[in-house]
Amino acid sequence: MNLAAKYRPRRFGEVVGQATVIEGLRLAVASTEIRQSYLFCGPTGSGKTTTARILAAAINCTDPHQGEPCGRCDRCEILQPGEVPWMSYYEEISCAQASNREALQEALRHRDLGTIANRRVYLLDEAHALDYNAQSWLLGPLEDRDSKPLFILCTTEPEKLQSAVRDRCIDVAFGAVADQDLAGLLLSVAAKEGIQLGVPDAVGLAQQAGGSPRNALSLLDGSAHGLTTEHRSTAERIVAAMAAHNVGTMLVEVREAVASGEFRAAAVRGLAVEYWLDLLAHKRGAADSYRTSPRLRQHFEVARAIPEEVIASRLKVLADLDLAGQAGLRAELALEAALVQCISATDLDRHLAVMRRLDRLQSVVSRLVENPEGGAA
Ligand SMILES: Nc1ncnc2c1ncn2[C@@H]1O[C@H](COP(=O)(O)OP(=O)(O)OP(=O)(O)O)[C@@H](O)[C@H]1O
Ligand SMILES: [Mg+2]
Ligand SMILES: [Zn+2]
Known part of the structure; x- marks a missing residue:
């Protein structure tokens, strides 16, 4: 499971960096003043869906405390990590998929509140996509x-909504989260995961995250520090397939790891970089610690067979891979293409063929030098 999904806040108090709006919502629930509908605006990965689920749970929870959901009753099940279970009172609808009137009507029709909950809550995601x-x-x-x-x-684009729609909603503006809040989030998640993360690294990752807690957590997922022991066995299978130059197996492993949510594309890239750096370390007369680790020992033979400039070219392919601008499937495909390029045998084969020819030439030359007549015969 990826860190962002695992650490999705389950109480208003856990939402980072949106203090004013979150406190307003909590107080509104506590004083049962939730009357109207809401318009959550703000950048991607800033907590809109998270907060919607907390709000839905809080107003339906059987045992709320000062506006916070209890997190234990059956209404609070939508706060558990993983797939959102079917709930008669809560539904997330993608307006990109239900963008015309008929589709929206259909999406809103077939839920029945039954007798179990107080209030039905609909999350209309990407509302600007409605025609x-x-x-x-x-x-x-x-x-x-x-x-x-x-x-x-x-x-993310409230200006595309009719003013009549906007007038019927209360605006809740989510903002970019400040770097120090993101760093605090990373340090607390790292501590719970047993990941070694110093303050300077946390600040560094926070600065790359562009104000988004989701980005920050997936960067932590992807950083070499972010590999926990639980990730190691998958990591080893991917690296073993790479070392064996087995494109098919490697792709299957990478797809399963990314699809299961165990790794983000960035984390797999991190693994690949680590692998090629290991090989380079071997070539340069690896330190003893490298030899004693079983994981690295198995790379030793591979490292011997691969010339340093080939390793350098693999590292360049991975370094040039720009995952930041791509999301989801696009990132995964870009990653796969780069990894295939990394382990494709062509340039390595060419290099080894040249080396073999040089070897043969050299032995012919030495024989000629030692025995000019025999060599010429
Ligand atoms: N303010 C926050 N505090 C703590 N974690 C957050 C916050 N915002 C986002 N996250 C993390 O990022 C993940 C995704 O957040 P969420 O789905 O709420 O974003 P969103 O604003 O709905 O984004 P999108 O516009 O892409 O749907 C959460 O599971 C959580 O781990
Ligand atoms: Mg969302
Ligand atoms: Zn509850």
Whole structure:
């Protein structure tokens, strides 16, 4: 499981860097003043979906405390890590997929509150993707006085929503999270995971995260420090496939690791870099500690067979791989292409063929020098 999913906040008090809006929501729940719908705006990975789930749980929880959900009752199940379980009172709808009126109507129709919960909550993700008719139709449900559904519209582009829609919602603006808050989050997650992370490294990762806690946590996932023992066995299988130049097995391992959420693409890249650096260390007369680690010992034979400039070219391929600008499947495919390039045998084969020819030439030359007549015959 990746760190961002594992450490998704389950209480308002755990949401980092959005103090004002979060405190406002908690107080509104505590004083049962949640009447209208909400428009959550803000950058990706800043806590919108997380907060929507906490809010939905909090107003339906059977045992809330000062506006916080208890985290233990069946209504609070949506706060558990992993897939959101089916809940009669809560649903996340992607407006990109339900962007016209018919699709939106369909998405909103088939849930039944039954008798178990207080209030139905719909999270309309990417609300800016709703077309004009869908937005106009939504005005009705937003003012449904009978079943009083709570709508939470999430968007990164609020200006694309009709003012009539916006007027019916309370604006909640999520912001970029400050570096020191991100660093604090990283240090606390690292401590719980048993990951060695110093303050300077935490600050460094926070600065790369661009204000997003999700980015910060996936960078921690991807940094070499971020490899926990639990990750090691997968890591070793990927590296073994790389060392054996087995493209098929390597791709299967990488896909399974990324699909299961165990690794982000960036973490797999980190592994590959570590592997080629290990080989380089061997070539340069590895330190004794390298020889005593079983993981590294198995690389020794591989390292002997691969020339240093080939290793350097692999490292360059990985260093040039730009994962930051890509998300999800695109990042995964870019990673796979780079890894295949890294272990494809062509340039290595060419290099070894040249070396073999040089060897043969050299022995012919030495025979000629020693025995000019025999060599010429
Ligand atoms: N403010 C925050 N405090 C702590 N963790 C956070 C915060 N924001 C995001 N995260 C982490 O990032 C993950 C993703 O956050 P979330 O899904 O809430 O982002 P989002 O704003 O909905 O992004 P998107 O616009 O991409 O849907 C969470 O599981 C959590 O680990
Ligand atoms: Mg979201
Ligand atoms: Zn509860």
